[in-house]
Amino acid sequence: MYQGNIYLVGFMGCGKSTVAKTLMQALGMKDLDLDQAIETKMGQRIPEIFEQHGESYFRDLETECLLETKRLTQTVIATGGGIVEREVNRVFLKGQRVIYLEWPIDVLYERIIQDNNRPLARDYQTIYKRYEGRKSLYEEVASYKITCDGMTPYTVTEAISKYFK
Numbered sequence: 001m002y003q004g005n006i007y008l009v010g011f012m013g014c015g016k017s018t019v020a021k022t023l024m025q026a027l028g029m030k031d032l033d034l035d036q037a038i039e040t041k042m043g044q045r046i047p048e049i050f051e052q053h054g055e056s057y058f059r060d061l062e063t064e065c066l067l068e069t070k071r072l073t074q075t076v077i078a079t080g081g082g083i084v085e086r087e088v089n090r091v092f093l094k095g096q097r098v099i100y101l102e103w104p105i106d107v108l109y110e111r112i113i114q115d116n117n118r119p120l121a122r123d124y125q126t127i128y129k130r131y132e133g134r135k136s137l138y139e140e141v142a143s144y145k146i147t148c149d150g151m152t153p154y155t156v157t158e159a160i161s162k163y164f165k
């Protein structure tokens with residue numbers, strides 16, 4: 001059985017948290033949602049952190065929580081969509097097993113535009129700009145990319161499980 005951790009990366013709405021849950025069951029691992037870890041640490045929801053302290057402060061917390069995952073074992077870690085923005089995070093991720101869940105922007109846009117819990121999902125232009133800026137960064141840190149369009153969380157999980165078996 002695979003002993004290390006698995007990091008899931010990809011843009012907002014790509015299904016990282018859902019797949020982390022199904023994958024941990026399929027592989028008999030634990031799971032951790034990095035956004036939830038940040039919320040627990042701060043005792044605040046993500047939109048409140050953005051509103052009160054700003055994005056840069058949120059990114060500091062995100063890096064702190066990411067680096068703390070070093071002490072975990074056999075855990076599937078769902079990261080936030082912006083995890084690749086900081087170079088220190090990318091350097092860390094390049095030393096890990098990282099799966100990139102890739103979807104077309106139009107599908108992601110429909111999923112996230114209504115979501116009040118995502119402070120950066122305000123309008124198409126903002127979302128598109130971030131997506132374009134991050135695409136190559138997800139590729140850069142990924143050990144394996146899954147082109148998810150047309151797939152379900154179940155078939156994505158199957159594809160990842162095969163990769164680790």
Ligand code: S3P
Pocket residue numbers: 010011012013016035046079080081082083117118119120
């Ligand atoms: C963000 C994505 C969110 C969350 C925060 C910032 C981003 O996570 O970390 O709102 O910069 O893309 P999800 O990818 O789980 O939505």
